[in-house]
Amino acid sequence: MGQHRRTPRRRRFLAPTLVTTALSVLTVAVVVVGTHSLTPRATAVASPATSAAVAPPVPGAPGVPTVPAAVPVTVPVAGSEPSEPAAQSPVSASTPTTAAPTTAPTTADGPPGTTATAPATPEAATVGALFTGAVRPGNHFCTASVLHSTTGNLLLTAAHCIDNPSGVTFAPGYRDGRAPYGTWRVTAVHTTTGWAHGGDQDEDFAVLETAADDGGRRVEDVVGGNTLGTDEPFGTAVRLYGYPADGEQPLLCTNTTGRQSAYQRVVDCPGYPGGTSGGPWISTATGHVVGAIGGYQQGGDTDDISYSAYFDHTIAALYAEAAAS
Secondary structure (H helix, E strand, O other), X not given: OOOOOHHHHHHHOOOOOOHHHHHHEEOOOOOOOOOOOOOEEEEXXXXXXXXXXXXXXXXXXOXXXXXXXXXXXXXXXXXXXXXXXXXXXXXXXXXXOOOOOOOOOXXXXXXXXXXXXXXXXXXXXXXXXXXXXXXXXXXXXXXXXXXXXOOOOEEEEOHXXXXXXXXXXXXXXXXXXXXXXXXEEEEEEXXXXXXXXXXXHHHOOEEEEEOXXXXXXXXXHHHOOEOEOOOXXXXXEEEEEEOOOOOOOOEEEEEEOEEEEOOEEEEEOOOOOOOOOOOEEEEOOOOOEEEEXXXXXXXXXXXXXXXXXXXXXXXXXXXXXXXXX
């Protein structure tokens, strides 16, 4: 039985670590944002694409993002116990519950807790695989998804997936060796110092910046993006996406999340092995992304139970930093 962390752990050593890439480290301003949060940090490639600083949108703004009606482009690919999370959500005033996972209502995605290949929908197009080197079968190591932002270039994944952007490429909607919407180069990785210095499982999330493609298009312009949701209830039905490292199509499972600890969500979805780390948890009620496979046990010690760090003010501050950089 695979572990979510196994493939990402092997793959992350394909690129230099933070210690050996000191010249590429970008130190950012100190932002103290709460109980279990520390200073956000960003790692960038030596010559990242420049972008104007913008005022970030409010994380978790109401409304499901609209996916542009873009025509897919066929691209040939080459061979002490923490305190309770505060209920001060920009998207929901509900206080997280302490309920264990429960059965979600049956949805169009199939019976709850059933894993199958994700259909090719606009939402699925916002989810993609991360590659080191060539975008080709067997070369992807983690999952990421597009975050809605004014900059149009941000991705969400797990912090344990990537600590250096050099040579990393994102292919949204990737299937069977093809990148139907194109590919985008990752140029910077934003994580917290709680993760960077201590591997804090409650901060196992990262926001990635991407460069425009060769045609000058931003990734969100092409496939749309998912609004960040914070402080949303633990008992939330979600659609869970992920790319298994030994597969060439994304998986999808819908079920209701539970509470593993004060800052960890848990969901029962079978068959999510290595490579699915970073996969988004998208609320069926709001359309907001409320988690990413990671956190406790770096996503789970078995293929059938997945975890995510709880999304609150900590990731909201990290997101704001990335959108303003």
